[in-house]
Amino acid sequence: xxxxxxxxxxxxxxxxxxxxxxxxxxxxxxxxxxxxxxxxxxxxxxxxxxxxxxxxxxxxxxxxxxxxxxxxxxxxxxxxxxxxxxxxxxxxxxxxxxxxxxxxxxxxxxxxxxxxxxxxxxxxxxxxxxxxxxxxxxxxxxxxxxxxxxxxxxxxxxxxxxxxxxxxxxxxxxxxxxxxxxxxxxxxxxxxxxxxxxxxxxxxxxxxxxxxxxxxxxxxxxxxxxxxxxxxxxxxxxxxxxxxxxxxxxxxxxxxxxxxxxxx
Amino acid sequence: xxxxxxxxxxxxxxxxxxxxxxxxxxxxxxxxxxxxxxxxxxxxxxxxxxxxxxxxxxxxxxxxxxxxxxxxxxxxxxxxxxxxxxxxxxxxxxxxxxxxxxxxxxxxxxxxxxxxxxxxxxxxxxxxxxxxxxxxxxxxxxxxxxxxxxxxxxxxxxxxxxxxxxxxxxxxxxxxxxxxxxxxxxxxxxxxxxxxxxxxxxxxxxxxxxxxxxxxx
Numbered sequence: 001x002x003x004x005x006x007x008x009x010x011x012x013x014x015x016x017x018x019x020x021x022x023x024x025x026x027x028x029x030x031x032x033x034x035x036x037x038x039x040x041x042x043x044x045x046x047x048x049x050x051x052x053x054x055x056x057x058x059x060x061x062x063x064x065x066x067x068x069x070x071x072x073x074x075x076x077x078x079x080x081x082x083x084x085x086x087x088x089x090x091x092x093x094x095x096x097x098x099x100x101x102x103x104x105x106x107x108x109x110x111x112x113x114x115x116x117x118x119x120x121x122x123x124x125x126x127x128x129x130x131x132x133x134x135x136x137x138x139x140x141x142x143x144x145x146x147x148x149x150x151x152x153x154x155x156x157x158x159x160x161x162x163x164x165x166x167x168x169x170x171x172x173x174x175x176x177x178x179x180x181x182x183x184x185x186x187x188x189x190x191x192x193x194x195x196x197x198x199x200x201x202x203x204x205x206x207x208x209x210x211x212x213x214x215x216x217x218x219x220x221x222x223x224x225x226x227x228x229x230x231x232x233x234x235x236x237x238x239x240x241x242x243x244x245x246x247x248x249x250x251x252x253x254x255x256x257x258x259x260x261x262x263x264x
Numbered sequence: 265x266x267x268x269x270x271x272x273x274x275x276x277x278x279x280x281x282x283x284x285x286x287x288x289x290x291x292x293x294x295x296x297x298x299x300x301x302x303x304x305x306x307x308x309x310x311x312x313x314x315x316x317x318x319x320x321x322x323x324x325x326x327x328x329x330x331x332x333x334x335x336x337x338x339x340x341x342x343x344x345x346x347x348x349x350x351x352x353x354x355x356x357x358x359x360x361x362x363x364x365x366x367x368x369x370x371x372x373x374x375x376x377x378x379x380x381x382x383x384x385x386x387x388x389x390x391x392x393x394x395x396x397x398x399x400x401x402x403x404x405x406x407x408x409x410x411x412x413x414x415x416x417x418x419x420x421x422x423x424x425x426x427x428x429x430x431x432x433x434x435x436x437x438x439x440x441x442x443x444x445x446x447x448x449x450x451x452x453x454x455x456x457x458x459x460x461x462x463x464x465x466x467x468x469x470x471x472x473x474x475x476x477x478x479x480x481x
Contacts, residue, residue, distance in 0.1 A: 003342050071415065071463040072456055073422035076435055083439075084448040180327035187426055194329060201341075214338030221330040228325035 004214070012211030013219065018200050022216070025196035026223050028104045029182040032192065036117040036182075037175050043118060044125030045164075049155070051130055062126075069123035075184045078116035082188035085112055104190055113185040121178055128170045133163035169242060172235035176228045183224075193220055268450045272441045279425075279437030280458050286352060286421045286433060287462070291414060293357025298364025305369050316365065323362035328420055331355040332427045348431050352424040360417045367413060371406035372398060404477050411470030418462050434458045 003009060012018050050062035069077070090108025097106050104110065136159060144154030186194035197220050201213045269276065304316030323331075336351040375398045383393040425433035432440070438455035442448050 068456075068460070071419070071467075072459055073419040073435070075422045075426060076452070076455065076459065079426065079435065079439070080448070080452045083442060084452065176325065180325070183327040183329040184423065186329070194333070197333070212338075213341045214334060217330050217333040217338055221326040221334065224327055224330065225322055225325040229321055232321075232325065 004218075009212045009215050012200065012216070018211065021200065022193060022196050022220065023223075025191065025193035026220070028102060028190075028192040029179070030227070031102055032104075032110075032113065032117070032182045032185065033175065033179045036114060036121060037171075037178055039114070039118045040121035040125055040178075041171070043122035044129060047122060047126035048129035048133065051126065052133060054151075066123045066126050069119050070127060072120070074116060074120045074181050075187065077120055078113055078184055078188060081112035081115045082109055083112075085115070104192060107190065109188050109190055110185075112188060113190060117178065117181065117185075121174065124174060125167075125171065128167045128174065129164065132165075132167040132170075133159055135166060136163055166242065166246070169235045169239040172231060172238060176231045176235070179228055179231070180224060193223070265450055265453075268441065268445060268447050269454050272437075272445075272451075275437045275441055276434075276454060276458065279432055279434040279455075282425075282431060282437075283418075283421055283433040283458070283462065286356065286424060286431070287414075287418050289353045290356040290360060290417060290421065293353060294360035294364050294413075294417065297358060297361035298368060301361060301365035302368035302372070305365060306372055320362045320365055323359055324366070326359075328355060328359050328423050329427055331359055332424060352431055356417065356421060356424060359420070360413060363413045363416075364410065367406055367409040368402070371402035371409075374405045375401045404479065407470060407474050407477060411466065411474070414466050414470065415463050418459070418466060422459070 047062055047066055051059050051066060053059045053062070087108070090111055093111040094106060094108045140158055140162065141154055144158040145151075149157070182192065183194050186192055186198075189195070191199075197213075197216045200211045201216050202210070301316045301319050304312045305320070307313060307316075332351065332355045335355050336346065336348065339346050339351070379397055379401075380393055383397045384390070388396065421433065422435045425431050425436035426439065434455050438451050442451045445451065
């Protein structure tokens with residue numbers, strides 16, 4: 001306890017620009033999370049629709065794809081893409097990245113990180129969306145068909161607006177998980193908050209005060225707790241509001257830590 | 265494709281067992297601590313409730329990697345003698361325990377209030393009500409979420425090996441084999457098979473439990 005709270009061991013926080021250095025790293029994590037969730041939502045919607053397709057082989061392949069990527073560790077995927085992607089792809093990424101993009105995005109390794117994050121999360125979100133769509137009463141689709149809508153029209157105007165609405169709280173929950181998972185990209189040498197924490201705790205000629213590892217990572221952990229706690233409150237509020245409007249109950253999505261979907 | 269597997273079979277096999285041991289030990293820690301925290305959260309004392317709530321909010325919102333850094337490198341730098349196994353199992357177990365606690369708590373709340381009232385009015389004591397009426401039913405509703413958590417925990421166990429802990433689990437061994445053979449695709453394919461066996465087995469086991477204990481309607 002003495003060690004933990006001794007002012008000497010927290011001196012690093014207000015020395016030099018350590019705090020700013022770490023906070024900027026944390027910002028990179030948030031950026032990675034936001035970019036990944038946007039792409040994961042798009043890919044996830046496509047996967048969910050493919051899985052619900054009336055054509056048997058299509059839905060089977062999409063289902064197998066989702067189940068494989070959902071059941072593999074995310075760190076495994078990130079590591080695989082970082083090691084296994086041809087270097088020409090990474091080069092193409094570096095060439096394509098505009099100069100105004102955040103510095104951490106310039107490295108070709110980020111491509112591996114994004115591929116892993118998007119593939120994994122799109123599979124999870126596809127399953128959430130599918131559960132949301134399937135939770136709608138069958139009568140909705142039947143009524144749309146009876147009104148003479150084509151399948152595409154009934155999806156566009158009847159099924160998706162209601163089905164996707166139900167998954168908004170679950171998506172926010174998944175964003176929390178994703179936010180935590182962005183720390184994993186430090187494994188493949190992207191200087192986000194974890195790497196920066198290591199830099200601060202290492203002794204080197206550019207380090208003014210060598211910071212103790214324990215305190216630095218408690219500080220980083222607190223950053224995550226604050227942001228994710230706010231997000232989880234948001235998710236709960238959305239959930240309660242949704243339940244009031246639609247009178248639905250929550251149903252869990254299997255294989256995910258903390259995600260539930262509302263069902264009738 | 266199979267030559268990598270046969271040639272490096274000892275590595276793959278030992279990695280698989282390390283992962284198995286990690287998840288079994290972490291599962292036990294998660295269940296015990298999770299039950300305790302859940303008990304805190306439904307306790308009649310307000311301060312115990314808050315303590316349980318604080319535990320859940322902290323451990324659910326912090327990245328597992330941060331916990332691993334704190335519990336291994338951090339504590340070692342602070343002259344606490346902690347081994348990689350202890351740190352890894354404690355981190356994964358305590359992290360999962362927060363989710364377990366939430367699942368158990370919502371399971372207890374899923375039992376209708378009327379049942380408890382009925383049981384009390386029939387003359388059961390509070391402890392008897394809990395043991396005979398509430399817990400058996402809560403157990404059933406809790407099986408599917410516990411299954412999800414176990415699968416998530418198996419996946420999270422991969423983080424332990426590749427972070428700074430020197431625990432040669434499946435993923436770590438795959439990296440070692442990959443560094444020797446440069447056969448990235450094949451090596452990671454076999455590692456994926458290892459993880460899918462574990463997550464698949466957990467899925468089937470919990471599906472069986474769910475069926476076994478479901479209420480006949």
